[in-house]
Amino acid sequence: MSKPSAVKTRILQVASRLFYKQGYALTGVNQLIEEAAIAKASFYKYFPAKSDLLYAYVLEKDKAWFAALEEKLSLQKTAKDKILGIFDFRLERQDEQDYGGCAFVKLSAEISADDQAVSELIRQHKVRLQNRIVDLLGQHEVATGVSVHKEVLGQTIYFLMEGATVDVRIKKKRDSLVQAKKIVGTLLY
Known part of the structure; x- marks a missing residue:
């Protein structure tokens, strides 16, 4: 390449x-x-075409986003700490970006329904994040011996994170993500 x-x-x-x-x-x-x-x-x-740039931008953004996330998570020892670390990662990014929200969500609200290729890239990004959370929940279950319904809990954590990130953009304050992280911390015992 x-x-x-x-x-x-x-x-x-x-x-x-x-x-x-x-x-x-x-x-x-x-x-x-x-x-x-x-x-x-x-x-x-x-x-x-500008749409070609958009596609390349989303590909590059996804690659860079997950590389930065995994670098952040590599510093954490337990699966629980890694899950909470995803919240820390989102908090840091929002602080750096003046509470501008999620680039992928913002873009999905803007692009035409006809732009299925970019919509699919954004969908894949979000699915990949949710799958990463579910994977970490599986590691948490093995480490703690506490059985959880990984898919349901993973979806709950994902929804909390995504909703809190939207709320951060609206309010221009980090409080929602901080609170969502606390809630998840209690869910993971």
């Missing part, structure tokens, strides 16, 4: 910042070209 060019990387970095800050729909190709300081031909060489 070849290494991405510096120009392509710069375009994706600018897109990441702009799509998150002002939204996909409000970010024009001309603005991307200007802020990336590239020629129009260079943009279209890598992304024949």
Whole structure:
């Protein structure tokens, strides 16, 4: 696999910042070209259409998001600490992003229903997160000897996390994620 060019990387970095800050729909190709300081031909060489850039952005965002998450979780010893660490990860990201919410949720609210490829990438990202929680619950069950219905509890934790992240964006305060983490901590004994 070849290494991405510096120009392509710069375009994706600018897109990441702009799509998150002002939204996909409000970010024009001309603005991307200007802020990336590239020629129009260079943009279209890598992304024949804005939707191609969107797809590449979501792929890259997913990859980077899970890599950062796993790095954070590698510092935790127990499955319970790792599950709670996902909340810490989300809290840190929201603090860094001025409580802007989840990039994937924001984007899913913006894109056209016709953009099934990007919608599927976003859906896969969320399923992967929920599956990671269920996997950690299985490890927790083995470590504690306490039997849990992993799928139901995993879905509950996932819903708490997602709902709290939306609430953080609305209120511009971290309290909801902090409270959701406390609730999950009590659920995991």
